[in-house]
Structure formats: C-alpha cells, structure tokens
Amino acid sequence: MQHYIFPYLGQRLFASRFALLTLLFTCCAVSTVAQQTPRKIYISADMEGIVGVVTNEQLGPQGFEYQRFREFMTQDVNAAIEGAFAGGATQIVVSDSHGNGQSLLFEKLPSNVLIVRAWPRPLGMMEGIDATFAGAIFIGYHAGTSNPQGVRAHTLSSARLTDVKLNDRSVSEAGLNAAIAGHFNVPVIMVSGDDVVVKETKALLGDVEGATVKWALGFHSAATMTPQASYILIRDTAKKAVERIKDFKVFKLTTPVKLDVSFKNYRPSELLSYLSIIQRPDSHSIRFVGKDMIEVSKFLTFINNYEPGLEP
Numbered sequence: 001m002q003h004y005i006f007p008y009l010g011q012r013l014f015a016s017r018f019a020l021l022t023l024l025f026t027c028c029a030v031s032t033v034a035q036q037t038p039r040k041i042y043i044s045a046d047m048e049g050i051v052g053v054v055t056n057e058q059l060g061p062q063g064f065e066y067q068r069f070r071e072f073m074t075q076d077v078n079a080a081i082e083g084a085f086a087g088g089a090t091q092i093v094v095s096d097s098h099g100n101g102q103s104l105l106f107e108k109l110p111s112n113v114l115i116v117r118a119w120p121r122p123l124g125m126m127e128g129i130d131a132t133f134a135g136a137i138f139i140g141y142h143a144g145t146s147n148p149q150g151v152r153a154h155t156l157s158s159a160r161l162t163d164v165k166l167n168d169r170s171v172s173e174a175g176l177n178a179a180i181a182g183h184f185n186v187p188v189i190m191v192s193g194d195d196v197v198v199k200e201t202k203a204l205l206g207d208v209e210g211a212t213v214k215w216a217l218g219f220h221s222a223a224t225m226t227p228q229a230s231y232i233l234i235r236d237t238a239k240k241a242v243e244r245i246k247d248f249k250v251f252k253l254t255t256p257v258k259l260d261v262s263f264k265n266y267r268p269s270e271l272l273s274y275l276s277i278i279q280r281p282d283s284h285s286i287r288f289v290g291k292d293m294i295e296v297s298k299f300l301t302f303i304n305n306y307e308p309g310l311e312p
C-alpha cells in the first residue's frame, strides 16, 4: 500500500488548484506511512504455563500426555499469533523455549512466522530478539523459583538452581527475559500462564496484559480452563496488547549487571569459583558481573549447558 501513496500525491502536489488540500493529504500520508512501518512482535513460548499443564506428564517426551500437550502449547501460541496480527503486528518471531526447545508443532504455525528452535543459544528463551522489535509476548510462562506458589514454579532449572538474582533482586524467567528485551529497548506487553505468574509479572513489569489460563492450587495442581477457552482469551489479550503497545514500559537494568546464582549442590559453585571472573559469596552461590544483559545471558547459558562430555 505505502508504495502507491507517494507517487500519487507527488503528481497532485503540482496541481495548484489542489495544492493546499494535497499538502494536507501528504501530511496524512506521512503519518499513515509511519503507522505502516513494520511492527515486529517477539513471542517466547514456555510450557509450564500452557493451559492444562500441571505435572511432568505433560512437560517432556517421557510423559504420557506430552504429545497431546504439544498440541495445546501450539494452540496457545497460535492464539497469540492470531491476536498479535489482528492487533497490528506485521512480523512475528516465535521461540520454542521449553525443555528440548522442540516442543512446538511448527507445521501447525502460520506461514508468515519464523521459529527459533533447540539449544544452546546465547540469548536463551529470547534468542532472535533485537532492537527492531516493538514488543515481546510471553506464552506459557510460570512463576519464579522464589515464589512459594505457582504451578511448577522455578527459574531456568528446578533440579539445579534455587535462586537467580539480577542486581540483588530475585527474578523469574519472565523477569530475566524482560531484562534481555529491555537491553534492546523492547517492552514486554503480555504474559500468559497461571494466576501466579500473571500477578508476579505485573508486580515486576507494571501493567502488562495478562491471560490467566489456570489457577494454581499447588506445585502440581491447578484449576484450568479448556484449550478452547484459553485460545479465545490469549488471542483477545494479544490483540489488546499490540493495539496499546505504546503504553508499555521497557524493563531496563542499570549496567554493569550483577548476577547471583544459587545452586542446589556444592560442586557447581566450587568449580566455577576457580575462574577469576567468578566470586563465591557462599557455599552454594556464585556471582558474575556482566557489562550488560547479553553477557549475563551468555554466562547463564554457559553454566546451564556446559559439561565436559558434550558431543558433538
């Protein structure tokens, strides 16, 4: 559309009879073109906060319900895609950010999105984001590890980590990933998951749009919507979020960024403390100071992925 506006108005500009009127049209056209600049939305998709997910049975290839719940994860993501496009998004990148990073049934996503798959990747659950994006949406997210409530509440690894802090504040994955988005001046505009992650994320980031698809009863239990209901809710919430995209604040940390990680076990902190860039404030914890969130994200990816037996 925008290619036709300027040549048409250019001819009219020289017709004196319509010069003033055309000038007004030109101004309108400029603002129309401004609105038509690409509006890129980044969608990071996790699984614990997908409709119906309550235990490990839905969360990995060993679980008896995993294959079915890949469908529901894909549906929740498709709902966000449909809503975001309806709200004015022009390009969408989706990152498959749970477990093995290969949970989404990508043949069931529309042809006009790109999908980031598998690990490791330097920006983790936010790989592929950059300063050209207008907003980030978190689908299927869960509360952080320091929250006593929330279905499958953890940060990065429920088996290995007991806390992750940025600049002295415990963060959830939503907080961590909002800070990565914030590095690029991209605001988080929406989160979906249980009632706890929606509340926790709003407390950290302010008035982001929230789609509560289930209500936590415990670490492994919830009252949940059906997939049909979550589809409608997520689609409508994503649409609203993109429509009011100018309202959202960027979550930007002061630099350098101090990262504190606490492990469940002794040896990770002991071995990491051999490196001169690492401090060990207590037996189970390490501290790393990165020049920005990119360094911090790469460091987190390293400590959560490195092992000497890696092949290939």
Ligand SMILES: [Zn+2]
Residues within 6 Å of the ligand: 046, 047, 048, 142, 156, 173
């Ligand atoms: Zn997660």
